[in-house]
Amino acid sequence: MAGDNDTALAQQGQAFQLKTPKGTRDWAGRDLLLRDHIFQTISAVFQRNGEIPLDTPVFELRDVLAGKYGEDSRLIYDLDDQGGERCSLRYDLTVPNVKHIKRYQIAKVYRRDQPAISRGRLREFYQCDFDIAGVYDPMVPDVEALRVIVEVFRALGMEITIKLNHRKILDGVFEAAGVPEDKIRLVSSAVDKLDKIAWADVKKEMVDEKGIAGEVADRIGEYVRLSGGIRDTIKVLRSDLGLCANAKVKAGLDDMDLLVSYLDAMDIVDTVSFDLSLARGLDYYSGLIYEMIPTTTSANQRGKSSQIQVGSIAAGGRYGGLVGMYGKHPIPCVGISFGVDRIFTLLDARRNKSPSELTHEVHVYIMSAGGKDGLLLERMAVARQLWDAGIRAEYTAKVKPKLQQQFNAFTGPLSIILGPDELAAGQVRLKVRAGDKEPRAQVQSKNSGGKEEVVEKDRGQLVSRDDLVEEVKRQLAALTLEQD
Amino acid sequence: MAGDNDTALAQQGQAFQLKTPKGTRDWAGRDLLLRDHIFQTISAVFQRNGEIPLDTPVFELRDVLAGKYGEDSRLIYDLDDQGGERCSLRYDLTVPNVKHIKRYQIAKVYRRDQPAISRGRLREFYQCDFDIAGVYDPMVPDVEALRVIVEVFRALGMEITIKLNHRKILDGVFEAAGVPEDKIRLVSSAVDKLDKIAWADVKKEMVDEKGIAGEVADRIGEYVRLSGGIRDTIKVLRSDLGLCANAKVKAGLDDMDLLVSYLDAMDIVDTVSFDLSLARGLDYYSGLIYEMIPTTTSANQRGKSSQIQVGSIAAGGRYGGLVGMYGKHPIPCVGISFGVDRIFTLLDARRNKSPSELTHEVHVYIMSAGGKDGLLLERMAVARQLWDAGIRAEYTAKVKPKLQQQFNAFTGPLSIILGPDELAAGQVRLKVRAGDKEPRAQVQSKNSGGKEEVVEKDRGQLVSRDDLVEEVKRQLAALTLEQD
Structure with missing residues (x-):
C-alpha cells in the first residue's frame, strides 16, 4: 500500500524540523x-x-559522570530533580x-x-x-x-x-x-x-x-x-x-x-x-x-x-x-x-x-490498469505472493485507484500491472524502470470524454502468474548486478 | 580472541546492576x-x-508533550533547566x-x-x-x-x-x-x-x-x-x-x-x-x-x-x-x-x-594442542580464513595458551584444534560439541612432571585445511537443522 509516502516524507521532514x-x-x-x-x-x-x-541506559547516575569530563562537564545534560536519584544523559x-x-x-x-x-x-x-x-x-x-x-x-x-x-x-x-x-x-x-x-x-x-x-x-x-x-x-x-x-x-x-x-x-x-x-x-x-x-x-x-x-x-x-x-x-x-x-x-x-538496494524502500509496485473494477483482491493476492517470497512490494490502498495516481506513487524499480485480459490468460505485465533519471510517470493520461486513457510506450513483458515470483527475483538480481 | 568473556559478562551484570x-x-x-x-x-x-x-530524538520539547497524558504526566522525565528550551524524555x-x-x-x-x-x-x-x-x-x-x-x-x-x-x-x-x-x-x-x-x-x-x-x-x-x-x-x-x-x-x-x-x-x-x-x-x-x-x-x-x-x-x-x-x-x-x-x-x-543460532556468540573456537609453541600465527590464519567466509570464530589472545585455558574459554558448538603433526600434514582436527549439557572442559589435564598432558576421549575428525571452511559450514548447517 503506497499512498503518498514520498510526499509524506517531505512533509515529515518539514513538520519535524519545526518541532524537534x-x-x-x-x-x-x-x-x-x-x-x-x-x-x-x-x-x-x-x-x-x-x-x-x-x-x-540513556541516562546514568550523575555521580558516575561527575569529574570525568573536566571543563566539558558543562555540556552534560542533567535530568531535572524530580525526587530519587540524580541522573544525566550519557555523554559518551x-x-x-x-x-x-x-x-x-x-x-x-x-x-x-x-x-x-x-x-x-x-x-x-x-x-x-x-x-x-x-x-x-x-x-x-x-x-x-x-x-x-x-x-x-x-x-x-x-x-x-x-x-x-x-x-x-x-x-x-x-x-x-x-x-x-x-x-x-x-x-x-x-x-x-x-x-x-x-x-x-x-x-x-x-x-x-x-x-x-x-x-x-x-x-x-x-x-x-x-x-x-x-x-x-x-x-x-x-x-x-x-x-x-x-x-x-x-x-x-x-x-x-x-x-x-x-x-x-x-x-x-x-x-x-x-x-x-x-x-x-x-x-x-x-x-x-x-x-x-x-x-x-x-x-x-x-x-x-x-x-x-x-x-x-x-x-x-x-x-x-x-x-x-x-x-x-x-x-x-x-x-x-x-x-x-x-x-x-x-x-x-x-x-x-548509483541506484542501489538502499535507494528504494519498496522494489515492486502492483497496479491495475483497464477493466471496470480496480482488481483490488488480485493486487492483494499478488502482493501476498511476493511478500511470501521475501520481496518488498506495495499497492495503492484504494478499491478503484486511478492509473495516474498509481504511477505517481510508483518509486521502485519494478512494476506489475494487472489487467482483466491478462489475468484471464493467467498472466500479468512486468515493467522495469530504466533508471532514476526517468520521469516517474511513465504514462500520460488523456481525459477524453471523462474516461482515463493510457498512453504507454513500453507495455512491459507478459509473465505467467506461476513464473512471476521467479521472474521478479531474476529482474531484481539483474538490477543489483548492474549496480555493483 | 576469547578471553574470559563469560566471566566478564557475569561480572558485567553485577557491576552494572550496581551502577545503572x-x-x-x-x-x-x-x-x-x-x-x-x-x-x-x-x-x-x-x-x-x-x-x-x-x-x-530521545527528548522532545516539553510543550509538545504537555497535556497529552493527563494525570500520567507526573511520570514524565524532565530535563533540567540549563538554559534554552525546556525538554522532556520521550514518554511514548x-x-x-x-x-x-x-x-x-x-x-x-x-x-x-x-x-x-x-x-x-x-x-x-x-x-x-x-x-x-x-x-x-x-x-x-x-x-x-x-x-x-x-x-x-x-x-x-x-x-x-x-x-x-x-x-x-x-x-x-x-x-x-x-x-x-x-x-x-x-x-x-x-x-x-x-x-x-x-x-x-x-x-x-x-x-x-x-x-x-x-x-x-x-x-x-x-x-x-x-x-x-x-x-x-x-x-x-x-x-x-x-x-x-x-x-x-x-x-x-x-x-x-x-x-x-x-x-x-x-x-x-x-x-x-x-x-x-x-x-x-x-x-x-x-x-x-x-x-x-x-x-x-x-x-x-x-x-x-x-x-x-x-x-x-x-x-x-x-x-x-x-x-x-x-x-x-x-x-x-x-x-x-x-x-x-x-x-x-x-x-x-x-x-x-534448544540451542540455536542465538545461543552462541561465536560458533568456532580455534585452539592449539601439543607442540612447543602455541601456533599463534596458524590460529590467526585459520581465524582469518573463517572470518572471510562469514563464520564467527575466535582464539585465545595468548602466544602460548594452556590447553585447559582454551577449553574453559570454549563455549561455541565447534572447535578446531591445531597440532604440529596435523599441520605438517595439511590438516586440523574438528570437534563438535555434543550439546549444551556436556561439561565445558572436555579435557582433563594431568600435571605429571610439570608438563600438561591431555586426556581426550573424542579427538574429533581430521579435516584438510583446504576443505576446512566447507566442512565447518556443513557442520554448522547440520547443527542448525537439528535445532529447528
Missing part, C-alpha cells in the same frame, strides 16, 4: 535505511569476531570496568554544545565504539582490532588505508632529537598537524610558539616525515643506529616486528602505512595508534565528482588506565571509534550516484 | 543478540510491506502528523513509574509501534496491518491467533441490549475482563457496580460470549434480525464481510477468531480492534514445561482523531503495538530449551 529540540533531528525513510545498514554491517563483523554487544560510551572484555556499542550520546547542523554537529548523535580490554600477549589484541577494522570497511564496500604509528617510537624520536621531557606533548600536538599543514609551518610553531630549538626541530623533521610500507619504514629506522639506541624506540620497533608477522597472518599488511607524523591528540594512548583514511571509494571510481574530504573515518589505539578509572587496577585496552557520521556521508554520496 | 539508575538495565551478550534478532526480524517484515522506519512513540504515512518505530521510552524488575516493569523500556495513517478505502489498511502482524510472527517462528472484534458491532450490541448511552464505556470495560474472569462475575460487576439491569446484562451475555471463525460468527449475527436492525451492528457487519474477502486474498482468514468479548480498554478505537495471542510455540511442542502465560503479544486497531491532535484535521489511522518484552520472554524460554 535544537540540535536534534529525526531519521526517516532512506536516511534511516542507510544508517541501519551501516550499523548492521558493522555489528555483523563485530559479532563474527566474538565482540559482545552492549546497550546501556563507556567501557565496562571488567577484567577481560570485547565489547561494542552503537548508541546515541548527548552534548549541550552549540549545534551546527550544516557541519553535522548535533546535540544528539551516534557513537560507535569497540574495545578489547584485558591483559593479553603483546600486539595480539591490536592486530585483531586492525583486522576487524579492515573487515568492517570491506563489508561496507569502502577502501581504506590504515595510517599507523607507535606512541613509544614517537616519544623515543622526540627524546633522541633532544626535546625536553616536559615539552614532548606540545611537540606531539604540533607534529599531529602534518596531515593538514606543511612541515615549515609545523617547525615554525615548534620554534616560535613552543620554544623548541631549531636544530632539534630539524632532527624531528627528518623522522616524522617518514611514511610508507611498514616493513620498509621499520628497515629505515633500524638502520639509524643512533636512534635505535633509545630504549623507547627499540621497544617500539620490537613491537612493530611482532606486528608485521601478525599482520601477515591476518593478510592485511598491505593496508597499513607506517606514518611517523601520526600523533593523535589525546594523551592517554600508550602503544599503537592509528587512523583509517578512505582511499578511492567506488563512487570516485565511477563518478565524475571529486572525492568528499572527510578526514579519518575511524581511529583508535592502545591505552591503559582509563578503563580502571573506577576500579582498583588500570586495565590495558585497545579502543576504536568509528566515525559513523562521516561513513554515512560517504555512502550517501555513493548511493546518490 | 533505578528501573533501568544494561543489555549485553546473548540477551542483546536475541533482542536485536527480534527487532531486525520485525523491521525486515515492515520494510517488505513498505513501512517507513522512523527514529526521533508518536505518530507523525502527516496526511498519509506508513511508519514504524522501535525505540526506548521513559516513565518515572515505580519499577518492578521481577515483573519486567522498568523506567526505560522498548516500544515497537507501526501505523498506517490516511484516508483509504474501508478495511484495506486494516487487512494489510493484519497481514503484517501474521508475517512478523511467522518470521519469528511463533504461532498466533488473532482475536478480533469491531467497535461498531460491540457498541451496537450494547445499544440493542438496552444499555444507556452514558454507560456503554462502563459496560465495555467490564466485558473486556471476560478473558480473565467468568461471565457470572462480569455480570455481577455490571449489575452491582455499574447499575445495569439484570435482563440487559443477560442480553449482553448472549452476544459477548460468541466467538469462533469469522464467517460462522458473522452468519450467527446476521441470522439475528432484531440485532441487525441496529444501524451500528449493520455497518459493522458490512465491514466484516468486506474484511473476509480481503482476509481470503491475503490467505490469513484462518488465523482470525471473531471474539465479541474483545473490547480493548481504550476509548479511542472506532473500528476493528484485535489482540494477538500466542498459541502453541515450538518450545511447547517439544518441551515438557508448560506454556508461559504472557497474554497478548501484540494489539491494535483503527482509531481516528488522535493523530491530528496538533494538526487541523483528525487523520484516520490503524495502529499496532508489539509487546516486545513478552515476545522476548517467550523466545528466550524457547532458546533456553
Whole structure:
C-alpha cells in the first residue's frame, strides 16, 4: 500500500524540523535505511569476531559522570530533580570496568554544545565504539582490532588505508632529537598537524610558539616525515643506529616486528602505512595508534565528482588506565571509534550516484490498469505472493485507484500491472524502470470524454502468474548486478 | 580472541546492576543478540510491506508533550533547566502528523513509574509501534496491518491467533441490549475482563457496580460470549434480525464481510477468531480492534514445561482523531503495538530449551594442542580464513595458551584444534560439541612432571585445511537443522 509516502516524507521532514529540540533531528525513510545498514554491517563483523554487544541506559547516575569530563562537564545534560536519584544523559560510551572484555556499542550520546547542523554537529548523535580490554600477549589484541577494522570497511564496500604509528617510537624520536621531557606533548600536538599543514609551518610553531630549538626541530623533521610500507619504514629506522639506541624506540620497533608477522597472518599488511607524523591528540594512548583514511571509494571510481574530504573515518589505539578509572587496577585496552557520521556521508554520496538496494524502500509496485473494477483482491493476492517470497512490494490502498495516481506513487524499480485480459490468460505485465533519471510517470493520461486513457510506450513483458515470483527475483538480481 | 568473556559478562551484570539508575538495565551478550534478532526480524517484515522506519530524538520539547497524558504526566522525565528550551524524555512513540504515512518505530521510552524488575516493569523500556495513517478505502489498511502482524510472527517462528472484534458491532450490541448511552464505556470495560474472569462475575460487576439491569446484562451475555471463525460468527449475527436492525451492528457487519474477502486474498482468514468479548480498554478505537495471542510455540511442542502465560503479544486497531491532535484535521489511522518484552520472554524460554543460532556468540573456537609453541600465527590464519567466509570464530589472545585455558574459554558448538603433526600434514582436527549439557572442559589435564598432558576421549575428525571452511559450514548447517 503506497499512498503518498514520498510526499509524506517531505512533509515529515518539514513538520519535524519545526518541532524537534535544537540540535536534534529525526531519521526517516532512506536516511534511516542507510544508517541501519551501516550499523548492521558493522555489528555483523563485530559479532563474527566474538565482540559482545552492549546497550546501556540513556541516562546514568550523575555521580558516575561527575569529574570525568573536566571543563566539558558543562555540556552534560542533567535530568531535572524530580525526587530519587540524580541522573544525566550519557555523554559518551563507556567501557565496562571488567577484567577481560570485547565489547561494542552503537548508541546515541548527548552534548549541550552549540549545534551546527550544516557541519553535522548535533546535540544528539551516534557513537560507535569497540574495545578489547584485558591483559593479553603483546600486539595480539591490536592486530585483531586492525583486522576487524579492515573487515568492517570491506563489508561496507569502502577502501581504506590504515595510517599507523607507535606512541613509544614517537616519544623515543622526540627524546633522541633532544626535546625536553616536559615539552614532548606540545611537540606531539604540533607534529599531529602534518596531515593538514606543511612541515615549515609545523617547525615554525615548534620554534616560535613552543620554544623548541631549531636544530632539534630539524632532527624531528627528518623522522616524522617518514611514511610508507611498514616493513620498509621499520628497515629505515633500524638502520639509524643512533636512534635505535633509545630504549623507547627499540621497544617500539620490537613491537612493530611482532606486528608485521601478525599482520601477515591476518593478510592485511598491505593496508597499513607506517606514518611517523601520526600523533593523535589525546594523551592517554600508550602503544599503537592509528587512523583509517578512505582511499578511492567506488563512487570516485565511477563518478565524475571529486572525492568528499572527510578526514579519518575511524581511529583508535592502545591505552591503559582509563578503563580502571573506577576500579582498583588500570586495565590495558585497545579502543576504536568509528566515525559513523562521516561513513554515512560517504555512502550517501555513493548511493546518490548509483541506484542501489538502499535507494528504494519498496522494489515492486502492483497496479491495475483497464477493466471496470480496480482488481483490488488480485493486487492483494499478488502482493501476498511476493511478500511470501521475501520481496518488498506495495499497492495503492484504494478499491478503484486511478492509473495516474498509481504511477505517481510508483518509486521502485519494478512494476506489475494487472489487467482483466491478462489475468484471464493467467498472466500479468512486468515493467522495469530504466533508471532514476526517468520521469516517474511513465504514462500520460488523456481525459477524453471523462474516461482515463493510457498512453504507454513500453507495455512491459507478459509473465505467467506461476513464473512471476521467479521472474521478479531474476529482474531484481539483474538490477543489483548492474549496480555493483 | 576469547578471553574470559563469560566471566566478564557475569561480572558485567553485577557491576552494572550496581551502577545503572533505578528501573533501568544494561543489555549485553546473548540477551542483546536475541533482542536485536527480534527487532531486525520485525523491521525486515515492515520494510517488505513498505513501512517507513522512523527514529526521533530521545527528548522532545516539553510543550509538545504537555497535556497529552493527563494525570500520567507526573511520570514524565524532565530535563533540567540549563538554559534554552525546556525538554522532556520521550514518554511514548508518536505518530507523525502527516496526511498519509506508513511508519514504524522501535525505540526506548521513559516513565518515572515505580519499577518492578521481577515483573519486567522498568523506567526505560522498548516500544515497537507501526501505523498506517490516511484516508483509504474501508478495511484495506486494516487487512494489510493484519497481514503484517501474521508475517512478523511467522518470521519469528511463533504461532498466533488473532482475536478480533469491531467497535461498531460491540457498541451496537450494547445499544440493542438496552444499555444507556452514558454507560456503554462502563459496560465495555467490564466485558473486556471476560478473558480473565467468568461471565457470572462480569455480570455481577455490571449489575452491582455499574447499575445495569439484570435482563440487559443477560442480553449482553448472549452476544459477548460468541466467538469462533469469522464467517460462522458473522452468519450467527446476521441470522439475528432484531440485532441487525441496529444501524451500528449493520455497518459493522458490512465491514466484516468486506474484511473476509480481503482476509481470503491475503490467505490469513484462518488465523482470525471473531471474539465479541474483545473490547480493548481504550476509548479511542472506532473500528476493528484485535489482540494477538500466542498459541502453541515450538518450545511447547517439544518441551515438557508448560506454556508461559504472557497474554497478548501484540494489539491494535483503527482509531481516528488522535493523530491530528496538533494538526487541523483528525487523520484516520490503524495502529499496532508489539509487546516486545513478552515476545522476548517467550523466545528466550524457547532458546533456553534448544540451542540455536542465538545461543552462541561465536560458533568456532580455534585452539592449539601439543607442540612447543602455541601456533599463534596458524590460529590467526585459520581465524582469518573463517572470518572471510562469514563464520564467527575466535582464539585465545595468548602466544602460548594452556590447553585447559582454551577449553574453559570454549563455549561455541565447534572447535578446531591445531597440532604440529596435523599441520605438517595439511590438516586440523574438528570437534563438535555434543550439546549444551556436556561439561565445558572436555579435557582433563594431568600435571605429571610439570608438563600438561591431555586426556581426550573424542579427538574429533581430521579435516584438510583446504576443505576446512566447507566442512565447518556443513557442520554448522547440520547443527542448525537439528535445532529447528
